Amino acid sequence: MAQKAKEEAVVAEATEAKKAQEAPAVSPAQENPEKFLKEFDWHNYEEGIDPIEDSKLEEFEKLVAENFVDTLDDEVVEGEVIHMTERDAIIDINAKSEGVISLNEFRYNPDLKVGDKVEVLIDVREDSTGQLILSHRKARTIKAWDRVNEAHDEGSIVNGYVKCRTKGGMIVDVFGIEAFLPGSQIDVKPIRDYDMYVGKTMEFKVVKINHEFKNVVVSHKALIEADIEEQKKEIISQLEKGQVLEGVVKNITSYGVFVDLGGVDGLVHITDLSWSRINHPSEIVELDQKLNVVILDFDENKTRIQLGLKQLSAHPWDALGEEVKIGDKVKGKVVVIADYGAFIEVAEGVEGLIHVSEMSWSTHLRSA
Structure with missing residues (x-):
């Protein structure tokens, strides 16, 4: 009898549990209708947007931030070349689609290959076909100006490629920007043949930037002037009056000749070139000529050296x-x-x- 009662109790409990499972759940709207209507997002309802838990939404936003770039910002981003055609390079920047860049923008880099990292700028977010259009040239220009300004502010040395000769100087490619190298800033000595520098890669110092006109002026002379000043002081400290040195004719003027003594210049006045009367120093010497000169006088403070040529011959x-x-x-x-x-x-x-x-x-x- 007791066994039968126990079995009936178990059956009754199971039946109640089944009814509870089959009974419809009570929704928030049924529990508290006024609160539900007050907090209900009617905008999402009209737009057909299903409610999403805040934790899942935050997780989704975190994944987007980690894996996709913000194509709305005009910032330079790094992309990877994933494919190349005869005309274009396909670049992956972790956006919703790959970007396209014409190979003309990589003419300076003929060795471009799949897997290379390149700097790009979003040029067109979506063209008529939904394609992302990128620009490597614009990215290089932006980065180049950043690097040029940094080099100017820090006084650091930059490498530049001398592209061609122009009026009064040379055009130098520095980080992709065309900078001007004045003829007076090529070397400490006057340059007569500018063409010998065309096609060479040299070190320069950025000496001036005009942000309004986007002009950059560089100097090679500035790099060696400091060293030359030290050399001048060292050479002059070892000079003695009457000392005979070998030099090279560096410049000829109407009033005399400048002679390079190996890091420091001295002047041979026209009256000290010859015992005879001459109308112009070119009657006695020529450019790049090696000759012996005697030190007549020098000024250590002003680094001036007075030289003589006629004094080496008998009066x-x-x-x-x-x-x-x-x-x-x-x-x-x-x-x-x-x-x-x-x-x-x-x-x-x-x-x-x-x-x-x-x-x-x-x-x-x-x-x-």
């Missing part, structure tokens, strides 16, 4: 010896005429003056 008066005596008749050449007389060269470097009063016995001359 013409000393060379005359006993050949010319008072009363001798000699032949000479008129080299200078003045109102008070004429200077006659009787030997190389030796001149005599015929005063105007010594030119005629009979006529009183007012001018030679």
Whole structure:
């Protein structure tokens, strides 16, 4: 009897459990209708958007941020070349679609291949076919300006490719930007043949940036000036008057010749080139000529060195010896005429003056 009662109790419990499972669940709207209507999102209902739990929404947003780039920002992003055709390169930037860049933008890099990382900028988010259009050239320009400004602010050294010669200087490619290299900033010594630098890669320093006109000026001379100043001080500290040094003619002017002594320049004045009178230094020396000069004087503070060339040869008066005596008749050449007389060269470097009063016995001359 007891067994039968126990079985009936178990059956009754199972029946109640089944009824509870089959009974419809009570919704929030049924439990508290007023609260439900107040908190109900009518916008999502009209748009046909199903409610999503906040935790799942946050997880989804986190995955999007980690795996996809924001194509709405005009920022340079890094992409990977995943395919190449005869005309285009297909770039993956982790967007909803791959981007396309014309191979013309990679002419500077003929070795571009699948797997290379490149910097790109979103040019067109979606064209008529839904394709993402990218630009590598614009990305290079943006990055180039960042690098140029950084090099200018920090005073760092940059590499540049000398593309061509232009009026007053050269055009240099620095990070993809065309910069101007003035002729005076190529080297510390005057340059006569600019073409010899075309096609070369050299080191430069960014000395000026005009942000308004997007102009950049670079200098190669600035890199070596500091070293040259140190060399000058060291060389001048070892100089002595009367010392003979070998130099190279660096520049010729109407008033003298500049000679490179191996890191420091000295000036040979036109009056110290020859014992004889000359009209221009080019009568005695030529550019790039090697010659010996003697140190006449120098200024350590101003790094000026006065040189002489004629002092290395004997003075013409000393060379005359006993050949010319008072009363001798000699032949000479008129080299200078003045109102008070004429200077006659009787030997190389030796001149005599015929005063105007010594030119005629009979006529009183007012001018030679």
